[in-house]
Amino acid sequence: MRSASPSCKGNRYPVEVISHCVWLYFRFPLSFREVEELMLERGIVVSYETIRRWCSKFGQTYAGALRRRQPQFGDKWHLDEVVIKINGRLQYLWRAVDQDGHVLDILVQNRRDKAAARRFFRRLLKKTRTPPRVVVTDKLRSYDTALREVMPCVEHRQSKYLNNRAENSHQPTRQRERTLKGFRSVGGAHRFLSAFSGTSPHFRPRRHLMTTPNYRAEMTVRFANWKHITGVTGRPAAA
Template sequence: MDSAPPSYQGHRYPVEIISHCVWLYHRFPLSFREVEELLLERGVLVSHETVRRWCAKFGQAYANGLRRRRPRPGDKWHLDEVFVRINGERKYLWRAVDADGNVLDILVQNRRDTAAARRFFRRLLKRAGAVPRVVITDKLRSYGAAHREVMPSVEHRSHKGLNNRAENSHQPTRQRERAMKGFRSVGGAQRFLAAFSGISPRFRPRRHLMTAAHYRAEMTVRFAIWDQVTGVAGLSAAA
């Protein structure tokens, strides 16, 4: 059963403006001030600090709503990790996607050893609520050790050339990291990327595999689901 959209009680701006600001910030490499400027051009006076609070309050709720409406993940999962600079220190961003490129989970950790891989595997299985048929990783040995402990019955393929799906999914994150001039804290990076990975890919279908008509129809459906998640559709129906 679909959950209800988040409550907007106490907010003087309509849900259409709030949801649009959150969408702009997570869909495009924009700063809060740039979102403020885009709204100003439309005659809407919103401060960048208000946009920041809206994204912090509603971003994860919207992402969760989109995930609940997502089809069951495929049975082939791709896992990869990349380093990120957070406040000048090297951390590692672990990511899992299915064969269609849907982000299953992300986790920022201090290391990329067996303990970190084990922690990510267990979290991934819990959040996905399913067990894959195949797990594909690069040749990092920590994956093999964690795989034998956590999911020994699942086939494990370790080959760098097979893991382009996960590696390509890091590109939007790198783009945002540059636009934000890096992340300030581990917690802040985890919170932003958790919401970002649930919202941004939803509006990035594999355009090169679609005709123009198919792409427009697909995006229309996705925007309709966004309106349901944010509560805009409910307001339209009530009117």
């Protein structure tokens, strides 16, 4: 298999340093300055501005490579939208996850009406290429009317009690939003959340369902896959 890692040609630092900085930033609720401090403790002098450029350049590429290595998405989609503040203005973050908690897609929009829901459904279909068996949402009426237009044969379940999986998936984003003290632009928010939603869950398997040895073995595989897609190693790990 060919490496999916982007080219690091022209960078002063080796790929191991770039990969580690990007991993720290998207895996943990750290600022660029805090990542700079952690690297300095390890004897690596790199500015927070350089780390910011690395995360902007490589973050989405790494996240996309991780998504392509995921197993096939489930046939039950959970959708939810949450308010986020961008440069002082309220926007809506739309998110879809499957029954196993894998993030299907995210989209930042300034509305939560039928047109916004329809746009998100079409985006999801284009990305997954297969309609789900069931869509679970809250009682926002925009979902129902948009789903009937885009996927009329798909079962739609509306209940605030059935959609905890989608609602819980917002919690890491809320944590990062507080760390970042809000987002400055819609484009910046979407770029960060796209990379974050593809990277952070990769290192958060459902540990409560695993024994300690199985969890450690699973994390070993996931770290090896991260090293492969970032170009640190040339061979992917076996699942």
